[in-house]
Amino acid sequence: MLILDGKIASAAIKERLKKEVEIITGSGKRPPHLAAILVGNNGASETYVASKVKQCAEIGFVSTLIRLEETVSEEILLKHIHDLNTNDSVDGILVQLPLPKHITEQKVIEAIHPAKDVDGFHPVSAGKLVQGLPTFIPATPYGIMLMLEHYNVETKGKNAVVIGRSNIVGRPMSILLSSNIKYGNCTVTICHSHTYNLDELCSKADIVVAALGRPEFVKAHMVKEGAIVIDVGITRVEDASAKKGFRIKGDVDYAAVAPKTSAITPVPGGVGLMTIAGLLKNTLQAYRQSH
Ligand code: NAP
Numbered sequence: 001m002l003i004l005d006g007k008i009a010s011a012a013i014k015e016r017l018k019k020e021v022e023i024i025t026g027s028g029k030r031p032p033h034l035a036a037i038l039v040g041n042n043g044a045s046e047t048y049v050a051s052k053v054k055q056c057a058e059i060g061f062v063s064t065l066i067r068l069e070e071t072v073s074e075e076i077l078l079k080h081i082h083d084l085n086t087n088d089s090v091d092g093i094l095v096q097l098p099l100p101k102h103i104t105e106q107k108v109i110e111a112i113h114p115a116k117d118v119d120g121f122h123p124v125s126a127g128k129l130v131q132g133l134p135t136f137i138p139a140t141p142y143g144i145m146l147m148l149e150h151y152n153v154e155t156k157g158k159n160a161v162v163i164g165r166s167n168i169v170g171r172p173m174s175i176l177l178s179s180n181i182k183y184g185n186c187t188v189t190i191c192h193s194h195t196y197n198l199d200e201l202c203s204k205a206d207i208v209v210a211a212l213g214r215p216e217f218v219k220a221h222m223v224k225e226g227a228i229v230i231d232v233g234i235t236r237v238e239d240a241s242a243k244k245g246f247r248i249k250g251d252v253d254y255a256a257v258a259p260k261t262s263a264i265t266p267v268p269g270g271v272g273l274m275t276i277a278g279l280l281k282n283t284l285q286a287y288r289q290s291h
Contacts, residue, residue, distance in 0.1 A: 006273035009150035021060035032287035040070035092118030143274030164211035215249035
């Protein structure tokens with residue numbers, strides 16, 4: 001069984017990005033610049049944004065973090081996005097989700113200029129993805145594709161089950177795996193909360209991508225011998241014995257499932273790290289397109 005290690009794969013990608021940035025700055029040009037907006041102080045969101053900012057610095061990107069109060073109005077948030085859209089020194093914009101209830105997420109997603117949409121959530125980016133056109137791929141599915149590429153995991157002709165149909169993970173993942181691209185060309189079944197025979201569908205799949213946000217949902221009986229299992233789930237589960245008072249759990253019962261697989265991503269240390277690698281690659285792409 002091969003562990004698809006996000007630490008190793010993302011480090012290799014970041015090393016290559018760092019070299020590209022050195023060439024850019026060595027030629028006298030400014031480095032790529034990612035601007036992040038964080039609304040409120042949700043613990044998980046704080047952690048994700050801090051990690052994105054830190055990793056930008058590690059590879060030589062500039063980053064700006066705009067922190068806004070939980071009570072900020074939608075209007076002010078949209079004004080910040082507009083300012084970043086028109087700021088030529090900013091290449092990529094991300095607004096950390098989820099947002100407080102009084103703000104309409106879709107409005108915010110659509111306010112980001114498609115040329116700076118490094119999270120790939122804008123309908124223009126999503127539409128291009130569906131049509132197989134060059135675009136910003138949402139960072140998590142992109143990270144998974146980069147993981148498959150790093151470990152040269154053959155996907156062609158395989159049956160894949162994607163559990164979850166969100167716009168940020170499940171849906172784009174299903175599109176990528178079914179696309180006529182390297183590390184695509186799968187026959188994809190997409191499952192959701194109304195799927196009746198999910199256990200059976202999963203147990204026949206060569207590739208299972210679990211992106212539903214239910215800790216340890218995928219059990220050993222749902223996985224075929226030799227399957228490839230990608231665990232996207234990140235859920236904080238209370239645990240008084242843990243230093244922080246919680247543990248991060250994936251959507252796969254790793255201990256029981258891993259021995260049956262030919263390859264599997266751990267949580268933590270798998271897809272989460274690749275997501276940031278995907279975001280950084282998108283930011284460099286945005287920079288190159290504007291230069
Ligand atoms: P989401 O928007 O809540 O979507 C969850 C999807 O799972 C929905 O399509 C839902 O179906 C489906 N689902 C829920 N319960 C189900 C069940 N019992 N059986 C079958 N399908 C079920 O979540 P998300 O944003 O896609 O995120 C999914 C997980 O990935 C979360 O744990 C999240 O924290 C994690 N995540 C990780 C990363 C990373 O970097 N590793 C990035 C993003 C998200 P319906 O559509 O029918 O409701």
